[in-house]
Ligand SMILES: [Zn+2]
């Protein structure tokens with residue numbers, strides 16, 4: 558049990574969202590969404606497709622590609638970074654906002670949050686008279702392991 562108990566689930570939110578858009582909540586859509594929200598991992602379309610197929614379930618990749626923009630519009634997931642020709646996504650609903658530090662070599666990802674980022678948002682809000690909606694901060698580097706490897710070669 559987690560602190561999200563009294564909040565509607567991702568499925569409920571999405572079902573409502575589809576209804577408002579006049580779209581149908583199909584079993585295929587449900588299969589994809591359940592897979593997406595079964596873990597809090599960053600995912601891309603290929604990895605999602607493979608894990609659904611490994612469970613013996615049938616969905617088409619095209620359906621996944623069509624579903625993702627809807628999940629973004631419903632504020633359930635967000636684009637995180639683009640790598641190897643694939644956009645990677647993560648859940649945002651019910652999750653604390655965080656930024657990403659990524660190793661360019663081994664692709665590991667550290668998630669971090671820092672109050673100073675919120676302060677920058679406030680500054681920007683004042684300086685440019687913007688209403689800030691969100692930000693993305695991605696920092697690329699070499700993790701300690703990969704630094705050791707590149708030093709020894
Ligand atoms: Zn690394």
Ligand SMILES: [Zn+2]
Pocket residue numbers: 599637647655657668
């Ligand atoms: Zn993340």
